[in-house]
Amino acid sequence: DAKTTQPNSMESNEEEPVHLPCNHSTISGTDYIHWYRQLPSQGPEYVIHGLTSNVNNRMASLAIAEDRKSSTLILHRATLRDAAVYYCILRDVSGATNKLIFGTGTLLAVQP
Amino acid sequence: NAGVMQNPRHLVRRRGQEARLRCSPMKGHSHVYWYRQLPEEGLKFMVYLQKENIIDESGMPKERFSAEFPKEGPSILRIQQVVRGDSAAYFCASSQQAVETEAFFGQGTRLTVV
Numbered sequence: 016d017a018k019t020t021q022p023n024s025m026e027s028n029e030e031e032p033v034h035l036p037c038n039h040s041t042i043s044g045t046d047y048i049h050w051y052r053q054l055p056s057q058g059p060e061y062v063i064h065g066l067t068s069n070v071n072n073r074m075a076s077l078a079i080a081e082d083r084k085s086s087t088l089i090l091h092r093a094t095l096r097d098a099a100v101y102y103c104i105l106r107d108v109s110g111a112t113n114k115l116i117f118g119t120g121t122l123l124a125v126q127p
Numbered sequence: 128n129a130g131v132m133q134n135p136r137h138l139v140r141r142r143g144q145e146a147r148l149r150c151s152p153m154k155g156h157s158h159v160y161w162y163r164q165l166p167e168e169g170l171k172f173m174v175y176l177q178k179e180n181i182i183d184e185s186g187m188p189k190e191r192f193s194a195e196f197p198k199e200g201p202s203i204l205r206i207q208q209v210v211r212g213d214s215a216a217y218f219c220a221s222s223q224q225a226v227e228t229e230a231f232f233g234q235g236t237r238l239t240v241v
Contacts, residue, residue: 057235058234060232061230064229113160114160114172117162117169
């Protein structure tokens with residue numbers, strides 16, 4: 016499975032945008048980029064995913080570099096409830112297994 | 128449409144006992160995944176199952192751990208002769224067949240071995 020690299024932690028202020036980076040220089044053509052987050056004492060929660068084009072949903076936006084070697088999760092207005100560990104994961108379409116491989120993620124702290 | 132249901136939410140077992148963790152996937156989902164999260168650590172993949180089949184068990188410990196997903200009923204993660212090191216949160220996720228769709232996670236079962 017291709018590896019992703021994320022900062023260990025980031026801080027943001029409430030009501031401000033947050034840009035969470037992810038590097039995946041060894042990404043293959045069949046890898047989808049998935050983002051999940053885990054709030055304290057809860058199970059992981061799907062945030063967004065994409066392949067080549069930028070994606071938007073009600074939770075966030077995903078900006079994917081043209082060469083696909085990096086991506087950025089954008090929370091447009093951080094709230095205290097967005098404090099969580101955010102995981103950037105590559106998921107191979109062509110493989111026999113659909114498993115998600117979690118790294119260490121980015122711990123996002125949101126200050127009021 | 129109920130989410131992924133795991134039970135029990137909390138389970139306490141004495142060393143040497145058996146632990147059975149249950150996971151009911153979302154309606155229409157035929158793919159189930161089990162993960163373990165040790166205290167202060169990340170999520171580790173254990174096993175991936177489809178109905179009546181184990182597809183990938185590369186993350187399962189070789190001894191004492193087993194998983195099944197029968198044709199009827201929930202998926203079961205079974206840990207025999209539990210030891211203190213098995214204390215962790217165990218999460219189950221389910222998804223539809225297409226790999227590019229999202230996986231939905233349950234709230235987890237927190238196993239404590241005393």
